[in-house]
Amino acid sequence: MTAARAPDTPPRQRDDAMAVRVKDVSMDFGGGNLAVDRASFDLAQGRFLTILGPSGSGKTTLLRMIAGFQHPTSGEITIGGKPVDAAPPHRRSVGMVFQKLALFPHMTAAQNVAFPLKMRRFNPATIPGRVAEYLDLVRLGGLGDRRIHELSGGQQQRVAIARALVFAPELLLLDEPLAALDRKLREEMQLEFRRIQHELGVTTINVTHDQREALVVSDDIIVIEGGRIQQHARPVAMYREPLNTFVAGFLGVSTFIDGIAGPDGMIAGGITLAGTPVAPLTGGAPVRGVIRAEQIRIAGSAAALASCDTRLAATVSDVIFEGERLLYVVHSPDLPATEIRIYHHDPAAFDLFEVGSDVSIGWNARDLKIFRKTPDETPVSSKENAT
Numbered sequence: 001m002t003a004a005r006a007p008d009t010p011p012r013q014r015d016d017a018m019a020v021r022v023k024d025v026s027m028d029f030g031g032g033n034l035a036v037d038r039a040s041f042d043l044a045q046g047r048f049l050t051i052l053g054p055s056g057s058g059k060t061t062l063l064r065m066i067a068g069f070q071h072p073t074s075g076e077i078t079i080g081g082k083p084v085d086a087a088p089p090h091r092r093s094v095g096m097v098f099q100k101l102a103l104f105p106h107m108t109a110a111q112n113v114a115f116p117l118k119m120r121r122f123n124p125a126t127i128p129g130r131v132a133e134y135l136d137l138v139r140l141g142g143l144g145d146r147r148i149h150e151l152s153g154g155q156q157q158r159v160a161i162a163r164a165l166v167f168a169p170e171l172l173l174l175d176e177p178l179a180a181l182d183r184k185l186r187e188e189m190q191l192e193f194r195r196i197q198h199e200l201g202v203t204t205i206n207v208t209h210d211q212r213e214a215l216v217v218s219d220d221i222i223v224i225e226g227g228r229i230q231q232h233a234r235p236v237a238m239y240r241e242p243l244n245t246f247v248a249g250f251l252g253v254s255t256f257i258d259g260i261a262g263p264d265g266m267i268a269g270g271i272t273l274a275g276t277p278v279a280p281l282t283g284g285a286p287v288r289g290v291i292r293a294e295q296i297r298i299a300g301s302a303a304a305l306a307s308c309d310t311r312l313a314a315t316v317s318d319v320i321f322e323g324e325r326l327l328y329v330v331h332s333p334d335l336p337a338t339e340i341r342i343y344h345h346d347p348a349a350f351d352l353f354e355v356g357s358d359v360s361i362g363w364n365a366r367d368l369k370i371f372r373k374t375p376d377e378t379p380v381s382s383k384e385n386a387t
């Protein structure tokens, strides 16, 4: 595969180490609708960044400003050291793939891929070779003569990717391009995006509300909520060390325990739970403990959980079979207000528990992360986001 550096690839801007710089950017649509609130981040050349957040959190607005389609109310965005709106959209070195692919239906796959090259006045003699090269890159070699309606959804997606990349843009922007695909195809295309991005080394910003996609494809993740960047980190760090309960609830499946800070962790339901504060806490302050579903163990007796720092009696309220794993929902008389969620990763095991079973559950102090609770915090349902 030679598409990575085609002979007539335009020289890229390499004078600035940061491919994209977003500085104090806000978008105020008026009437109290602050869609993006003082967002700042830098993205280094060649990295794959995903902006992850729930519906209405400001992801698309932020991406549209980076694309130059929308002007920030305040702040500054540069690509390769230059302001984004320095050139008209069709002259910018930015490739884009949206959920609506906007392919030309009357054209063939190859004609679609050739279109941006013609718009950018590439040497006509080089166009067929370059189109073939990028169709190969997206594994559509041999299908260039097919019209768009003669291609499957996944193949159309590949045409859109080839069209976005064929002119070797400095930056690739993806706005939920996989959202409309069924789960299996979506997961296949996630890996394809990753492969192609690694092969070309093109700096990429992807927008999604799918946490799995963010974890699978990205070098870096930004979680956004209410127009504000909540955390910017690598996927493993984001998952293991969330900065606040919103991020903890948005990635993965967790149990939330409300209480107050105590000397050795937190006090909830009248008992002390050993845990790890993420920041210094004042005794008696309202806190929220968060523990991931895979970090709680479940067993038929407390003796089987001797290695756990905390052990509680509980009753199974629900068992959800998810194929490769089970999700137990249990309640403990020690924490009456808390719905506790536990993953069990071997659904073929013999010691499964049925609804109504009395069980023991346990975890270690390092896995119960204790956050200061803010006054406006409402219970978070991480289950809704478990895709």
Ligand SMILES: Nc1ncnc2c1ncn2[C@@H]1O[C@H](COP(=O)(O)OP(=O)(O)OP(=O)(O)O)[C@@H](O)[C@H]1O
Pocket (backbone or CB within 6 Å): 029, 033, 034, 035, 053, 054, 055, 056, 057, 058, 059, 060, 061, 062, 209
């Ligand atoms: N052109 C506009 N005029 C007024 N308000 C807008 C406009 N575009 C977006 N908004 C508002 O800005 C907020 C952020 O919208 P945005 O589309 O950026 O969210 P999102 O995170 O991309 O959501 P989704 O995942 O549903 O696409 C929302 O409250 C939305 O209603």
